[in-house]
Amino acid sequence: MESQLSFKVLILGPKRVGKSSLVRKFVFDDDNGPPTLRAKLKIWDTSGQERFEAVCRAYYHSTEAAILCFDPTNEVSWKEMQSILNKFNVINPDSKIYLCGTKFDILEDELKEPCVDPELVQEFANSLNCGAKVFMETSSKLGTHIDELFRTLTEDCLSDLAETSPEVLNTAISVESQKRRSWCCRQFRLY
Numbered sequence: 001m002e003s004q005l006s007f008k009v010l011i012l013g014p015k016r017v018g019k020s021s022l023v024r025k026f027v028f029d030d031d032n033g034p035p036t037l038r039a040k041l042k043i044w045d046t047s048g049q050e051r052f053e054a055v056c057r058a059y060y061h062s063t064e065a066a067i068l069c070f071d072p073t074n075e076v077s078w079k080e081m082q083s084i085l086n087k088f089n090v091i092n093p094d095s096k097i098y099l100c101g102t103k104f105d106i107l108e109d110e111l112k113e114p115c116v117d118p119e120l121v122q123e124f125a126n127s128l129n130c131g132a133k134v135f136m137e138t139s140s141k142l143g144t145h146i147d148e149l150f151r152t153l154t155e156d157c158l159s160d161l162a163e164t165s166p167e168v169l170n171t172a173i174s175v176e177s178q179k180r181r182s183w184c185c186r187q188f189r190l191y
C-alpha cells in the first residue's frame with residue numbers, strides 16, 4: 001500500500017525561473033499544507049542550466065507528475081519551457097502536467113501584465129491533450145497558490161489510483177520532510 005501512495009514529481013523549467021524557490025516554499029513553509037496530504041511525494045527539483053540538461057533527462061522516466069515552471073516576467077522563459085516540455089513528453093508522454101507561472105508578486109508590485117497572455121497558456125495546455133492544468137499566478141515570495149498547486153496534483157494522482165484501488169481515498173499518512181542533495185537534481189521527500 002505504501003508504495004502505491006508514493007508519487008514522483010519533477011520540477012522542470014528554464015534556469016532562474018524559480019523552481020527551487022517553489023519547492024522550498026512548499027516543503028519548508030509551515031503555513032503550507034503538507035500535513036493534510038495523503039500521499040508521499042518525491043519531489044525532484046532539476047537544474048535549469050543547459051549544461052545539466054542531459055543529466056536531468058535521466059530523471060524524466062517513471063514520473064507521475066511534472067510541474068513546468070516559467071517566469072511570466074520573462075517571455076524567453078515561456079518559449080524555453082515549451083521546448084523542455086516537448087523533450088519531456090517524448091520520454092514520458094503519460095505524466096500529468098502542471099504549467100506554473102512563477103513570481104506573480106513582481107507583476108503585482110509593478111502593476112505589469114504577464115509577458116504571455118494567460119489565455120494563450122491555457123490554449124497551449126489544452127493542446128497538450130493530457131489534461132494539463134495551469135497555475136498562472138504563483139509566488140514563492142508570498143506563498144501564493146503553491147499549496148493549491150501541490151494539493152491539486154496530489155489529489156489528481158490519488159484519483160487516478162482510486163480508479164483501481166478505491167481504498168486509497170480513505171488513507172491518511174503522516175508527513176515529515178527530508179532533504180537530500182545531489183549535484184544537478186535535488187530530491188525532497190514528503191512523508
Ligand SMILES: Nc1nc2c(ncn2[C@@H]2O[C@H](COP(=O)(O)OP(=O)(O)OP(=O)(O)O)[C@@H](O)[C@H]2O)c(=O)[nH]1
Nearest residue numbers: 015016017018019020021047048049103139140141
Ligand atoms: N520576487 C520573486 N522572486 C523569486 C520568486 N521565486 C524565485 N525568485 C527569485 O528568482 C531567482 C531564481 O530562483 P531559483 O528558485 O533559484 O530559480 P531556479 O529555477 O531554481 O534556478 P536554476 O536552479 O538555476 O535553474 C532567485 O533570485 C529567487 O529569489 C518569486 O516568487 N518572487
Ligand SMILES: [Mg+2]
Nearest residue numbers: 019020046047
Ligand atoms: Mg534551482
